[in-house]
C-alpha cells in the first residue's frame with residue numbers, strides 16, 4: 001500500500017516521476033539493513049516513457065566499482081516467467097543525495113509479501129505469531145510448484161535467485177506468487193563473486209526455509225529447527241513433509257531443482273487443473289465484459305443521434321424517416337411510464353432491448369409517439385439498420 005507522496009523525494013529520476021514510498025515507515029532507531037549490510041527502500045514511480053507504474057528498489061550508499069556488475073541485470077531482464085517479477089532496468093543515481101543503486105521492476109497493483117499475507121496479519125492482530133494457524137496445505141503445494149518453477153527458470157539460465165525469503169516473494173493475485181528481487185544481489189555482491197552451483201544449492205535451502213516459515217507461522221523457522229519440523233509434521237501430510245525435508249537437506253551435487261518436480265509430480269496436475277478452472281472463470285468474465293463493450297457502443301450511437309442541438313430547429317431531421325424511428329425507440333427503452341404515469345426504471349428491460357438490438361433479431365415491437373397519434377411496428381433488425389445508417393451519416397458529416 002502506498003504510504004503517500006513525500007516532498008523529500010526527487011521529482012524526476014532518470015525518466016521516472018511521482019515517486020511514492022511503498023515500504024512501511026521505520027523509525028530511525030529500528031531501521032535495520034535489509035540487503036546484507038545495506039539499506040533498501042521500495043518506491044512506486046511512473047515512467048515518462050510509457051506512462052506505466054514501476055517499482056524502484058533503491059539500495060542506499062551503494063558504490064558501483066565495476067560496470068560489468070550490470071551484466072546480471074541484462075541476463076535477468078531476459079527472463080520472462082509468470083512467477084518472477086520482471087526487471088526493466090538498473091542504474092545508479094545521486095538524486096537522493098547519496099550514491100544509490102536503482103533496480104526497476106514491473107509493478108503489480110495490490111501486491112503484498114508472503115510475510116504480510118501470512119505472518120504479519122497474526123502479529124498485527126495481536127495474536128501469537130507462533131500459535132498454530134497453519135497455511136492450508138493446498139495453498140502451500142501451489143506455492144511450492146510456482147516458486148520451484150521460478151527457481152528452475154533461473155537455474156536453467158545459469159544464475160541463482162539468491163534473495164528468497166517470505167519478505168521477498170510477492171503475492172500478486174489469488175494464490176499467484178512471484179519472486180521479487182531478482183538481480184539485486186548479483187550487482188551488490190559482484191566483487192565477492194561466488195560459485196553459481198553453491199548459490200543454487202543455497203536457493204534450495206532458502207526455498208525450504210521459506211516454506212517451513214509458512215508452515216510454522218514463524219519468519220525464522222531455523223532458529224529452532226527441530227521444533228519447526230515437529231510443528232510441520234503435526235499439520236501437514238507426510239508427502240509434503242518429505243518435500244520440505246528434501247529442500248532443507250544438505251547440499252550435494254546430486255541435489256537439483258529438477259528433482260523437486262519428480263517429487264511433486266501429481267501435485268503439478270492439481271495445479272494445472274486449478275489454473276484451467278481459473279482460466280475458464282476469467283474467460284467467462286471477459287465474455288461478459290465484451291458484451292458490455294458492445295452495449296456501450298450501441299448506447300453511445302443512440303446518444304450521438306438523439307436530441308442533436310444543431311438540428312433543434314430542423315424537425316425534418318429528427319422527426320422523419322430513420323431518425324424518427326430511433327427517437328421513438330429511445331422512448332420505448334428509457335421513457336416508459338406505468339399505469340399511474342410514474343417512470344419505469346428497469347435496467348433489465350434496457351439490457352434486454354439492447355441485446356436484441358445488437359443481435360438484430362426479427363422480433364417486432366410497437367413504437368408509439370408521445371402524443372399517441374402515430375404508431376409503428378418495427379423489427380430489431382430494421383432498427384439496427386436505421387441506427388447504423390444514421391450513425392454513419394453523422395460520422396461522415398453528411399447529416400444535413
Ligand SMILES: Nc1ncnc2c1ncn2[C@@H]1O[C@H](COP(=O)(O)OP(=O)(O)OP(=O)(O)O)[C@@H](O)[C@H]1O
Pocket residue numbers: 001022023024034041042055085105106107108109110111112113115116167168170180
Ligand atoms: N513489484 C511490486 N509491485 C507492487 N508492489 C510491490 C512490488 N515490490 C514490492 N512491493 C510492495 O512494497 C512493499 C515493500 O516491499 P519490501 O520488499 O521492502 O518488503 P518489506 O516487507 O518491507 O521488506 P523489508 O523488511 O526487507 O524492507 C511490499 O509490501 C509490497 O507490497
